[in-house]
Amino acid sequence: MGLKGKLIGSIEVKCGGSPIHDILHTNTHFLPNITPRVLNHFEIHEGETIKIGSVVSWKFHQDGKEIFLKEMIESVDLEKKSITWKVIGGNMLESYNSFTIITSSEYQWTTVTLMYEKKTEDTPEPLTLLNIFLTGLKDIESHLLK
Secondary structure (H helix, E strand, O other): OOEEEEEEEEEEEOOOHHHHHHHHHHHHHHHHHOOOEEEEEEEEEOOOOOOOEEEEEEEEEOOOEEEEEEEEEEEEEOOOOOOEEEEEEEHHHHHEEEEEEEEEEEEOOOEEEEEEEOOOOOOOOHHHHHHHHHHHHHHHHHHHHH
């Protein structure tokens, strides 16, 4: 038991959630330049920018190790400013059977939700990964406030 988990982190953003969602939705390819201390690489493999069915990949460092995530966009809700990214390949699937990342923005808040199923009870909760996402969101906010 205890193999499935959900972590949620929200940060207040002075620029508002809509501009952050816009970068995540339409200008994702700029993220390595906006968040260089977090994200090393972003690539679209199939589809367009961030559309349902698009396949994208990210590279970043976590605890001194390069992490590669390959994700498929499961849903985009423009009204709720939400994107659901299902991990379909990469390092994360070495420790987790499934991993889904949901980003959402509203008013002055941006939220990251990690839903996952660990392969073993000993697999740690992805707290470091949640922190990486929140740090990236703070970098996006700083970029937008310039």
